[in-house]
Amino acid sequence: MPTNPAPTLTISSGSASEATVTAGGTWQVHALAHRHPMHAITASLKQLKGKRAQWDLRAVEAMDHIGAQLLWNAWGKTRPASLQMAPEHEEFFKRLEATGTLQLQQHRQHRLTSVMKLGFTIMGFAEHMAGFIKLIGQVTQDSWRFLRNPMRGPWREISANVYHAGFQALGITALVGFLIGVVLSFLSAQQLRTFGGDIYLVNLLGMSVIRELGPLLAAILVAGRSGSSITAQLGVMRVTEELDAMLVMGISHGFRLILPKVIALAISMPLLVIWTDTMALIGGMVSAKVELNLSARYFIQKLPDAVPLANYLIGLLKGVVFGTLIALVSCHFGLRIQPNTESLGRGTTTSVVTAITVVILADAVFAIVFNGVGY
Numbered sequence: 182m183p184t185n186p187a188p189t190l191t192i193s194s195g196s197a198s199e200a201t202v203t204a205g206g207t208w209q210v211h212a213l214a215h216r217h218p219m220h221a222i223t224a225s226l227k228q229l230k231g232k233r234a235q236w237d238l239r240a241v242e243a244m245d246h247i248g249a250q251l252l253w254n255a256w257g258k259t260r261p262a263s264l265q266m267a268p269e270h271e272e273f274f275k276r277l278e279a280t281g282t283l284q285l286q287q288h289r290q291h292r293l294t295s296v297m298k299l300g301f302t303i304m305g306f307a308e309h310m311a312g313f314i315k316l317i318g319q320v321t322q323d324s325w326r327f328l329r330n331p332m333r334g335p336w337r338e339i340s341a342n343v344y345h346a347g348f349q350a351l352g353i354t355a356l357v358g359f360l361i362g363v364v365l366s367f368l369s370a371q372q373l374r375t376f377g378g379d380i381y382l383v384n385l386l387g388m389s390v391i392r393e394l395g396p397l398l399a400a401i402l403v404a405g406r407s408g409s410s411i412t413a414q415l416g417v418m419r420v421t422e423e424l425d426a427m428l429v430m431g432i433s434h435g436f437r438l439i440l441p442k443v444i445a446l447a448i449s450m451p452l453l454v455i456w457t458d459t460m461a462l463i464g465g466m467v468s469a470k471v472e473l474n475l476s477a478r479y480f481i482q483k484l485p486d487a488v489p490l491a492n493y494l495i496g497l498l499k500g501v502v503f504g505t506l507i508a509l510v511s512c513h514f515g516l517r518i519q520p521n522t523e524s525l526g527r528g529t530t531t532s533v534v535t536a537i538t539v540v541i542l543a544d545a546v547f548a549i550v551f552n553g554v555g556y
Contacts, residue, residue, distance in 0.1 A: 186242065187218045190225040192234075199233045205240035208248025226255050238266035249273035313513050316439070320509070323433070323440040338441035339448075346407040346442075347449030351456060354402055358457040361398060362390065362464025370472040379473045383480055386465040387488040395458035396496045397544055400503035403450065404536040408511040411442055412532035415515025416525040424516075434516070443508040450504030451497045458496065491554050499547055503540050510536040 188206040202225075206212065213219060238252075253274065260274065327334045369385050415438065418424050424434060462484070469475040514532035518524050 187215065188212050188222060188248070189218075190222045192225055192228055199235070200229060201235045201237065202229065203237045203240060204252070206242060208241055208244045208251070210245060210247040213247060213251065222251075229255070234261065235263040236261050236265070238264070238270060241267065241270065244270050244273060246273060246276075249277060253277045309513070312517070313509065316509060316513050316516075319435045320440055320443055323435045326436065327440065335437055335441045338437060339445050342442050342445030343449050345410070346403065346446055347452060350403060350406055350449075350453060353406065354399055354453055354457045355460045357402060358395070358398060358460035359464035361394060362386070362461035362466075363468045365389065365394070365461075366465035366468035367472055370469060374473065379475070380483075382465075382469055382473060382475065383483040384487040386462065386469075387484050388492065390461045390465070391458050391488050391496050392492040393544070393548075395461055396454045396499035396503060397540070398461075399450065399453045399457040399500065400507065400540045400544075401537055403446070403453065403504070404507045404511075404540060405533055407446070408507045408536045409529050409533050411508065411511035412515040412518070412529045413525065415512060416518035416528055419516070419518050420520045420522070420525060422520070439508075439512045442512060443505055446504035446508040447501050448504075450507075451500035454496055454500035495547065495551055495554065499544065502543055502547075506539050506543060507536045510539055 186206040188208045189204065191203045191205070193201045193203070206218075213222075236252075236256075241248075249270070258277075260278065266274075366382065366386055369382055370379070373379055373382055373385070415424075418438075427434060427437070466475075466477050466480045469480060470477065511532050514528050514535065518528040
């Protein structure tokens with residue numbers, strides 16, 4: 182059975198700075214895999230450094246992409262000025278030239294000016310806003326569907342999300358709230374003692390915790406804990422194609438995945454706000470007893486007079502709004518995750534940062550709208 186001839190490379194020196202290179206044999210992967218032909222070809226290519234060469238490939242009997250790539254690299258990824266080859270081998274080098282041109286074009290496309298980067302940023306923001314508004318509309322439609330027929334609603338999903346986002350967050354919110362209350366009470370007592378205003382510690386601590394710090398602290402903790410979990414859950418469902426399978430089976434993403442999370446966080450957040458407020462006030466009470474010798478009985482008696490009921494209701498309203506926003510932002514970024522692990526990590530990080538930013542912006546809006554209420 183005849184075998185294909187080994188690849189050969191012959192160099193004949195025409196002058197000191199120019200040579201004629203003749204290639205022959207089989208330039209395919211099975212022939213180039215042998216040890217001796219490759220050693221001879223490598224040694225011949227080393228002799229061509231610093232010389233201009235005329236290449237003659239007409240004696241090559243067969244060639245594939247591996248052989249063409251070997252010659253292309255020897256040419257410095259540029260076609261020699263003097264080159265002769267069989268017509269059937271021309272296609273390999275045309276593809277290599279096209280690939281090099283494509284890479285050059287892609288490299289140039291990444292050189293964006295500052296104005297172009299700003300334009301892309303604005304376009305991306307507008308795209309996110311359009312998608313977020315569309316998500317709000319979808320949740321509104323699903324809520325109306327739920328209200329018309331509550332018996333067929335996603336009660337199990339709501340219950341499960343209340344457990345994960347609310348009950349399981351009691352520990353971390355209690356710890357952080359208690360420590361914040363201790364720190365705030367200690368620092369405030371240091372300043373009030375200077376001016377002889379020890380009795381106003383209850384007013385300062387109650388207003389700051391119930392109206393501002395309690396809802397904001399609980400929202401930030403939930404955004405970092407439950408918001409990232411929601412985004413990662415939807416992202417994994419995208420990677421494993423569970424979302425596509427739900428659409429095939431006729432199950433709505435909004436009604437079974439998004440709406441339960443929005444309702445669960447809208448229910449859980451006010452309860453977590455109450456819990457965080459209570460633990461922060463207990464921490465402040467302990468610190469006031471140690472630092473200013475204010476009894477717990479005095480603290481509890483003065484707290485209703487120091488903090489009007491409107492502030493308490495504003496804090497609960499903040500909890501509902503913050504929980505809804507966290508759920509919407511987390512679901513928005515979770516549904517936009519692409520089916521790959523890199524997008525999953527990037528989307529989860531962006532979701533947490535955006536949710537915390539939106540919560541702080543919403544808190545600023547509350548401060549402006551309810552500026553004259555509760556004082």
